[in-house]
Amino acid sequence: MDQPARFVISCTRAPQRVGQLRRISAAHLRLWGVESAVDTASLLISELVTNAIRYGETEDINFSVSYWCGEVRVEVADGTPGRPEVKGPTAEEESGRGMLIVDALAENWGTSEDGTLTWCTIAVPEPLTPKSGFWCEWRQDDDRLLAHAAIPTPDRAIRWARIQMRVIASAIDTSLAGHVWDWLSEGWREPAQALKSGHDFTLPLSAGPYNFVWHARPVRFVPVVGGSPAPHLAEEPEWD
Numbered sequence: 001m002d003q004p005a006r007f008v009i010s011c012t013r014a015p016q017r018v019g020q021l022r023r024i025s026a027a028h029l030r031l032w033g034v035e036s037a038v039d040t041a042s043l044l045i046s047e048l049v050t051n052a053i054r055y056g057e058t059e060d061i062n063f064s065v066s067y068w069c070g071e072v073r074v075e076v077a078d079g080t081p082g083r084p085e086v087k088g089p090t091a092e093e094e095s096g097r098g099m100l101i102v103d104a105l106a107e108n109w110g111t112s113e114d115g116t117l118t119w120c121t122i123a124v125p126e127p128l129t130p131k132s133g134f135w136c137e138w139r140q141d142d143d144r145l146l147a148h149a150a151i152p153t154p155d156r157a158i159r160w161a162r163i164q165m166r167v168i169a170s171a172i173d174t175s176l177a178g179h180v181w182d183w184l185s186e187g188w189r190e191p192a193q194a195l196k197s198g199h200d201f202t203l204p205l206s207a208g209p210y211n212f213v214w215h216a217r218p219v220r221f222v223p224v225v226g227g228s229p230a231p232h233l234a235e236e237p238e239w240d
Helices: 017-031 035-055 098-105 154-171 174-184 189-196
Strands: 005-012 060-068 071-077 108-111 117-123 131-140 145-151 201-207 210-221
Touching: 005 017, 017 035, 017 060, 035 060, 035 071, 035 098, 035 117, 131 154, 145 154, 145 210, 154 189, 154 201, 154 210, 189 201, 189 210
Parallel strands: none
Antiparallel strands: 005 060, 060 071, 071 117, 108 117, 131 145, 131 210, 201 210
């Protein structure tokens, strides 16, 4: 969604407006693809609109609900100056819990400078969008994992493989390092073409008594926070 989505209406202060605005707002939230916010938004709308109808000082109330950058915002203007109070009614009291509910459910809430408009926000997680990439591994011939990484493009997968092989070469017999270095400059055209075509590729390497295998496969990564190894491609890695 490149632009904020917003629904605005002005209506009379009548009790039936609570249910009407709740239903219309729910329909808009579903249209905007944020159905997960419908239940919470409905409760917050009920409380704010009820307060506006009960305590407003103008004939009409102005109402809006909007969605932008992972946040739903509800605004109700009733012409009454002052900030609503969050009260803690006793169990015997039948009312007075409206702003207590808003304070508990909203991500944030407040009023305009003159106090005639009350707003609240709901945080909505952005939809998880899988990203295409490649899972790459270097292993010894006994299947012991030496290095692994999530890489976004075929060219970077090849680059990562060559850099990791240099690291591996530096750890083995120095007399074999030159052979490995020469090999690193050749033999990558075929795996690069395979990855660009969306195919797996396994590339063995022998250096004296040492045998290694590089394997890469196309995958779809789901962005998440944390994890080891991190199963996401938030940013393209740099090795320069």
